[in-house]
Amino acid sequence: MKNLASKSHGARRRVALIAAIAVLAAGTSACSLLSMVGVVAKRPAESEFGLGPRVSANQKYTATLQPREPLRLRRLQTVPVRITDAAGRPVEQARIAVDGGMPEHLHGLPTQPRLGRSLGNGVYELDGVRFSMGGWWEFKLAIESPAGADSVTFNLSL
Amino acid sequence: MIRHACLAAALLASAAAHAGPAAPGTEHHAFHEALALSIEGVGPVPPDPGNRWADDAAAADLGHKLFFDARLSANGKVSCATCHDPAKEFQDGVPLAKGVGTTDRRTMPVAGTAHSPFLFWDGRKDSQWAQALGPLESAVEHGGSRAQYAHVVAAHYRRDYERVFGALPDLRGVPAAAGPVADPAARAAWERMPQGQRDAVTGVFVNVGKAIAAYERHLQPAASRFDRFAAEWKRTGTQPKDVLSADERAGFALFVGKANCTECHNGPLFTNNEFHNTGVPRRAGLPEDHGRLPAVAGVRADEFNCRSRWSDAKPGECKELEFLAPASAAQERAFKVPSLRNVAERSPYMHAGQFVTLAQVLVHYNRAPSAPAGRTELRPLGLSAAELGQLEAFLRSLSGGIDAPAKYRSAP
Numbered sequence: 001m002k003n004l005a006s007k008s009h010g011a012r013r014r015v016a017l018i019a020a021i022a023v024l025a026a027g028t029s030a031c032s033l034l035s036m037v038g039v040v041a042k043r044p045a046e047s048e049f050g051l052g053p054r055v056s057a058n059q060k061y062t063a064t065l066q067p068r069e070p071l072r073l074r075r076l077q078t079v080p081v082r083i084t085d086a087a088g089r090p091v092e093q094a095r096i097a098v099d100g101g102m103p104e105h106l107h108g109l110p111t112q113p114r115l116g117r118s119l120g121n122g123v124y125e126l127d128g129v130r131f132s133m134g135g136w137w138e139f140k141l142a143i144e145s146p147a148g149a150d151s152v153t154f155n156l157s158l
Numbered sequence: 159m160i161r162h163a164c165l166a167a168a169l170l171a172s173a174a175a176h177a178g179p180a181a182p183g184t185e186h187h188a189f190h191e192a193l194a195l196s197i198e199g200v201g202p203v204p205p206d207p208g209n210r211w212a213d214d215a216a217a218a219d220l221g222h223k224l225f226f227d228a229r230l231s232a233n234g235k236v237s238c239a240t241c242h243d244p245a246k247e248f249q250d251g252v253p254l255a256k257g258v259g260t261t262d263r264r265t266m267p268v269a270g271t272a273h274s275p276f277l278f279w280d281g282r283k284d285s286q287w288a289q290a291l292g293p294l295e296s297a298v299e300h301g302g303s304r305a306q307y308a309h310v311v312a313a314h315y316r317r318d319y320e321r322v323f324g325a326l327p328d329l330r331g332v333p334a335a336a337g338p339v340a341d342p343a344a345r346a347a348w349e350r351m352p353q354g355q356r357d358a359v360t361g362v363f364v365n366v367g368k369a370i371a372a373y374e375r376h377l378q379p380a381a382s383r384f385d386r387f388a389a390e391w392k393r394t395g396t397q398p399k400d401v402l403s404a405d406e407r408a409g410f411a412l413f414v415g416k417a418n419c420t421e422c423h424n425g426p427l428f429t430n431n432e433f434h435n436t437g438v439p440r441r442a443g444l445p446e447d448h449g450r451l452p453a454v455a456g457v458r459a460d461e462f463n464c465r466s467r468w469s470d471a472k473p474g475e476c477k478e479l480e481f482l483a484p485a486s487a488a489q490e491r492a493f494k495v496p497s498l499r500n501v502a503e504r505s506p507y508m509h510a511g512q513f514v515t516l517a518q519v520l521v522h523y524n525r526a527p528s529a530p531a532g533r534t535e536l537r538p539l540g541l542s543a544a545e546l547g548q549l550e551a552f553l554r555s556l557s558g559g560i561d562a563p564a565k566y567r568s569a570p
Contacts, residue, residue, distance in 0.1 A: 073424050073425060073430065074424070106488055108486055111482065112482065114481070135421055
């Protein structure tokens with residue numbers, strides 16, 4: 001897993017993904033849509049991949065995934081994440097929702113991970129994380145705290 | 159030798175240190191992938207918290223007998239082994255399973271399913287014991303009812319049963335055929351039974367499933383020539399040239415490389431245990447099959463799931479259900495990724511036996527046609543005929559038979 005941080009492609013990909021999912025839900029042929037508007041997401045540059053630190057879309061937070069062992073395929077795992085605010089202080093009392101998936105495959109995470117224990121110092125456990133396929137995954141955290149709501153997307157290569 | 163061992167150690171250390179995969183196409187990547195696919199990584203079967211007898215030897219012995227007993231069917235001719243034939247790697251070799259009738263899907267292999275969180279092509283069951291109960295009450299598989307099966311247990315397995323599960327309930331007054339099944343008479347009889355009597359019958363039925371599961375946990379895929387290849391590579395640090403043929407080795411490189419097979423067929427059982435739409439064509443004459451999509455709600459509501467009253471799991475032990483993702487459009491016509499171990503012995507292929515040969519399967523994956531419904535996850539591979547032949551050769555190196563105690567490899 002290579003390090004690094006940035007948020008550049010996130011918004012565009014999200015729009016594309018939402019559009020594709022909306023049409024899927026409406027029952028239209030996904031393939032025809034995809035070829036029409038070309039929304040198959042493009043894998044980001046290698047510099048976009050990694051466990052972080054990664055800055056949230058509106059710069060409210062910086063998040064760093066801190067798995068106790070390397071992320072692995074197939075295993076149901078708990079992944080700690082450390083959240084700091086714009087000043088670098090640990091964020092306590094955060095609420096975190098997890099989403100994500102494989103943009104190249106147009107499917108979401110195989111499980112629905114949830115916020116688990118708060119370990120203090122801005123570190124939270126995310127329970128029920130699984131990556132089922134090799135390849136590019138987006139791992140998205142929607143973070144809420146007294147500092148406000150923001151989201152951060154990690155690109156992970158399994 | 160020392161040099162080889164050092165190289166292997168260095169490669170292993172490197173593989174462990176990288177959180178991500180090595181660069182595809184490199185020897186390091188291929189080595190990493192060979193180890194990840196090797197049967198050495200399977201490990202012991204995971205616990206089944208819902209079945210407290212999962213590892214009970216007497217339960218497995220009873221399950222072995224039940225697995226082969228055709229009295230557990232409407233016509234006295236269908237046992238689990240009818241479709242899960244031990245002479246055929248515990249499957250039947252036909253496109254659609256035939257019990258008392260014909261099903262809409264291909265029989266799945268049994269070996270290694272103890273490692274699978276969700277069972278069936280659509281994952282509508284979350285344990286081996288819950289899975290085993292499905293066909294027993296299917297109108298086209300065993301075709302019987304839980305009351306009938308409870309009577310079979312009482313008549314023929316009382317001692318074996320009571321040794322494991324304790325006293326059988328009093329079945330006097332229980333109709334010969336009764337259960338929540340399609341047969342109108344058996345269903346009506348079930349609905350007339352008092353709740354306590356129904357629970358007693360269901361309790362016996364559930365234990366039949368748990369005993370069969372205890373047996374099935376002993377059925378595992380055995381090491382193949384590929385595993386010898388991987389083990390030798392690990393031992394020496396050099397890709398061996400005398401275990402797999404040149405075509406098989408080239409097929410392995412494609413499998414872990416540009417054919418993208420390990421996106422789904424990963425890990426020591428060659429499956430990620432997930433569900434994907436790969437654009438498999440419909441089989442003529444069958445009703446629309448939505449695959450995983452409806453089964454997500456199905457397993458949540460299943461009478462015998464890990465959280466049900468019939469499960470032995472404690473609160474917090476049903477992790478798979480707890481973190482089960484909600485149904486989504488991507489699950490339309492998504493089907494279970496089967497293990498590829500012994501795949502060459504298991505024609506025909508796909509969830510309704512749509513392809514007869516491995517070559518046909520590979521042509522399908524190479525072309526990546528549109529899905530009949532939903533969206534295929536495949537992308538065209540652009541492989542040559544020679545490369546497809548190499549991939550097939552590699553797949554044939556995954557045959558190793560079944561690893562099980564000798565007494566469990568055939569009928570008792």
